[in-house]
Each structure stands twice: as structure tokens, then as C-alpha cells.
Amino acid sequence: MKIKTLLVDDEPHALEVIENYLQNFSELEIVTKCSNAIQAFQVLQQTRVDLMFLDIKMPGLSGTDLMRSLKHPPKVIFTTAYHDYAVEGFDLNALDYLMKPIAFDRFLKAMDKVFATFSVANKQISIEEKPALSNKDVFLYLKVERKMVKVNVNDIYWMESLKDYIKVVLKDKVLISKQKISLLEELLPEEKFVRIHRSFIVSMDKVDSYHSYSVEIGGKELPIGRNYKAECHRRFKMVY
Template sequence: MKIRTLIVDDEPHAIEIIEKYIENFQEIELVAKCNNAIQAFQLLQQHKVDLIFLDIKMPGLLGTDFIRSLKHPPKIIFTTAYQDYALEGFDLNAVDYLLKPIPFDRFLKAVDKVFALYKVTNPKITISEKATEQKNDVFLYLRVERKMVKVNVADIYWIESLKDYIKVVLKDKVLISKQKISLLEELLPEEKFMRIHRSFIVSTHKIESYHAYSVELLGIELPIGRNYKTECHKRLKSN
């Protein structure tokens, strides 16, 4: 089957990246591209669409409000530079939530969820150079005080939960952002990060040493929680 797909984003460059990614999947058919939610609403009256890659913060009408206006919305993958809308997005039954700039491996993970929903088996994927060129540079945008700060995940040593806030520790600075650690766990590449405690996520590549009850990064010991101990030791032994 072909999954009929629409891209809705007010940034031409963002549309271009998603379009290039989609070209790698024979099962995905790009029906149209729209610059705002009003155009998308009009197009949905004329065409059947199975999946929308939808930006949230657009002029005129937010992507989240657009979805609420639809009686029978298609499957949605939100694409945005703002983490603040993540919980709202998942409340709207989004398939996934991708933070810009979107690396191809993270895009692939989202598409795999769509394939599972439509029972697509053995998808035919052709990975192009343009699709993989961003793979090694994965970024997050964190709201720090009143601005959005771009953080390369490769620079993160660990994340610590502080109730409704998180502390993101880099080599030369610490960022405090109002965010839930569980949300950040969903956004980080799982092959590079590991939850070791209800309050800590660490970069597996930056662990300097470990023993039964803790790991050490930047000369600081962080505890391994009892409920995470078995999985942590398994991951650490395999690295």
C-alpha cells in the first residue's frame, strides 16, 4: 500500500528536508506540501491523506488547533523546534514528535511507527547521502530562561531531574530548563543515552568508570537506581 502523506510547515527548508527523507521510502507517497494549516484544511477536503508531517507554531493557526478542528484527523507526526508542545502533541494521539533539526535516524524511527500502524512489512528503503548527512549532528532546543538554546546531544554528559525542571550537564556549562526528564528520554537517541535512575539519564559514551551502584562522569559519581540496575549493567558490559 501507499501511505498518502502531506507536509505542512511555514519553513521552506524544513519542507525540503522532510521531502528528501520521504524519497527514501517507496511506501510513502507525498500528496502535497502546504505552508500553513488553512491550506492544509482546504486540501483535506479534496484529497485522502493518511499521514501529516505537521509543524506546530505557524502563522494564523497552530498545528495543534488545526488537528482539533478535524473530525477524523489522519495520523500525525509533529515537527517543531519547540519542546513545550510535546505533551499536548501526544495528548492529540500523535504518532511521534520530532524536534528540528530532524536527523534521519530519528525520522526513520517515527516512520517505523507509522509502518507498524499500517502493518507495512519489509519496507523498501533506499538511503541517500542527503538523508544521512545530518545523522551525526543531532540537536535539541531547550528553553532556558526566556530563549530557546540549541544543544548538540553529543555534548551532553548527563541530565538530572529537578522536579518540574531538568539540569543538562555539558563539559563546560550547565543548563536548567523547565521540562520533564521522561520527555527528554523519548527525544534522545536511545543507542547513545541510558536511564540509570529515576532522576538521571547519562551519555553511555562519556562514562569514565562504573561499579555495581554508580557510574562516573567528569569525576562525579551518579547513582544507579535499583529498578535500573540489571539493564544498566547489561548495557555497560556490551559497550
């Protein structure tokens, strides 16, 4: 039996990300997509829903308020761009709490919890066991000014921390997004990126050369921090 799944988010791009990720899991069936919590409430009154991917901060009725209004709520995975709602989300017995932009590796961990909860036989997955999406399908959404910008991770050369902001260098442009480099490090596919310095993360397949003290990438020399030398040596030795 399929796990009937409802997607709720007021951002079309966010819905697209989750929908694309779910295409890798035949065990789930998307019932419909809703752009606000009121629509979701109406769907839940008429349709069986087992699992809901639910944005928290939406105009009108919030995701957490929607959950409180339901007598028999489905299992829920909250999605949000705001850390402040984490405790509230888990107080409502959420299966998981995904921070936007949602990386596929992190999404897999949430799916492990889904399969365990619904006791899908032999479907517990891990990042190592589950085939990854092709490079062209792995992407993030970064908040740039007032827009959520879609970024293919295969196009990223490196990222640089600028205090509360991060500079993302692509082949043909540079994006500035307000978030911490440590958060982005958690969201990126671990097998494709390595942190070489407290201020720099680089795409391993874009590195042209490296030394014990620096890497050259896209015509730019970036320093390797003292605390990152051992890990960089291990990772680059595996590739080169």
C-alpha cells in the same frame, strides 16, 4: 508511487527536524512546508497530499481545527509540545502523536505505522532494522526559556532531574529545560543512554569509569541508584 507528504508547523526548527528525518525514507516525497494551518488548507485544496505532519498549537487556526474543516483529510501525524492534546488528536483518527522534541527512535515507530497504513511492500521497519542516522545528525530541540535550542545528542554528557526541570550537561555548556526526565528518557536513543538513578541519565560513550555505586563522567561522580544497579551492570558490561 511516492507518499505525498505535507509538513505544517509554525516553528522553523520543528520543520527542519522532521524534514531531516524524512530524508531517510525514499518512499515519501515532501510536497511543501507550511508555517500555519491557513497555508496548509490552501495547499490541500490544490494538491494531492497523502500524509501530513501537523502541529496542533499554531496561531490563528489550530491543527485540530484544520483537520475538522477538511471533507477528505489526508492521514495525519500530530506533532506538539503539549500532552493535553493527545486525546483530541487520536479522536481525529491520527496515525500517531509525536511529542516535541521528537527523537529519531520515536519517529521510526511512527513511520512503521505509515508504511503499514499505506501498505508499502517490505517497508515495515524497526529501530533495529533501519540504519540510524549518524551521530552528528541525531538531535533534539529543548525548550530553554523562550527558545527551542538544537542539541546534538552526541554532545550530551548527562542529564539531571531538577523537579519539573532538567539540567542537560554538554561539553561546553549547561542547559536548563522545563520538562520531566522521564519524558526525555523516552526521547533519547536507547542504545546511547542509560538511566543510572531516578535523577540521572548518562551518555554511555562519555563514561570514564564506573563502580557498583557510581559512574565518573566529565570529571563528575554520579551515583547509581539501588533500583538501577542491575541494568547498569548489564549495559556497562556490554561496553567495557
